[in-house]
Amino acid sequence: MAGMFNLAAFKRIVSAAALAGMLAGLLLTVVQQIQVSQIIRKAEVYEDAAAALQLAHVHSSAEQEHHEHEHEHEHEHEHEHEHDAWQPANGVERTLFTALANISLAVGFGLLLGAAICLRGEGSGWRAGLLWGVAGYMVFFVAPSLGLPPEVPGTEAAPLADRQLWWLITVGMTASGLSLLIFARTWQVKILGAILLGVPHLIGAPQPQVYASAAPVELAHAFIYATAIANAVFWLALGSLMGFFYKKIA
Numbered sequence: 001m002a003g004m005f006n007l008a009a010f011k012r013i014v015s016a017a018a019l020a021g022m023l024a025g026l027l028l029t030v031v032q033q034i035q036v037s038q039i040i041r042k043a044e045v046y047e048d049a050a051a052a053l054q055l056a057h058v059h060s061s062a063e064q065e066h067h068e069h070e071h072e073h074e075h076e077h078e079h080e081h082e083h084d085a086w087q088p089a090n091g092v093e094r095t096l097f098t099a100l101a102n103i104s105l106a107v108g109f110g111l112l113l114g115a116a117i118c119l120r121g122e123g124s125g126w127r128a129g130l131l132w133g134v135a136g137y138m139v140f141f142v143a144p145s146l147g148l149p150p151e152v153p154g155t156e157a158a159p160l161a162d163r164q165l166w167w168l169i170t171v172g173m174t175a176s177g178l179s180l181l182i183f184a185r186t187w188q189v190k191i192l193g194a195i196l197l198g199v200p201h202l203i204g205a206p207q208p209q210v211y212a213s214a215a216p217v218e219l220a221h222a223f224i225y226a227t228a229i230a231n232a233v234f235w236l237a238l239g240s241l242m243g244f245f246y247k248k249i250a
Contacts, residue, residue: 009118016249020244035226039219043215047215109136113133129239129246132239133235152215156213166205170205173196173197177197
């Protein structure tokens with residue numbers, strides 16, 4: 001029966017996801033190196049400058065208020081510890097770690113697309129995969145970005161747990177809403193799908209009490225556009241490759 005899960009289908013999905021994920025992850029890394037990474041490095045310069053200014057303020061406060069010296073000294077060490085936390089060095093090392101992360105992410109998303117293709121059981125190939133890639137782009141990037149746009153380093157944000165919860169709700173409702181709009185046979189169910197698409201945005205994404213960013217507004221906007229383009233290339237490539245390999249392996 002089409003769409004029924006079995007061991008052969010599982011191996012087919014995993015193999016296709018591994019091949020498509022590796023290629024799409026490498027492509028995403030190349031696109032990021034062309035535009036996204038340059039913006040991140042520029043933003044990090046502003047972030048480091050803001051951190052240095054804050055550290056200098058701590059030193060000044062410690063000198064002016066001798067009775068709070070111990071507290072300020074501990075606070076200073078905390079900042080230095082955060083600033084000196086290990087991270088890949090700029091250049092080849094950072095690029096390799098980025099590529100590894102992108103490939104891992106792409107394989108995971110490839111498994112989701114493969115499962116969707118298998119469950120629908122209505123044909124595959126790169127054209128069908130391309131449509132699934134468009135759906136993935138809408139679900140995992142466009143919809144969440146309407147409330148939580150990509151942020152450059154040094155930007156104040158709402159608590160991480162709140163943002164993650166809203167992101168998960170948005171992804172789940174967007175995926176459900178799109179599936180009902182596209183695959184439902186009755187207009188009543190399609191209306192329900194449309195409602196699901198709007199619910200997360202009516203609730204609203206969590207926002208910081210005061211918006212602040214170390215980087216200029218122009219750089220933040222450029223980062224949003226660059227990230228949107230990079231993710232579009234990634235999802236279209238991943239969907240097409242997933243559909244192609246899924247059909248080819250069969």
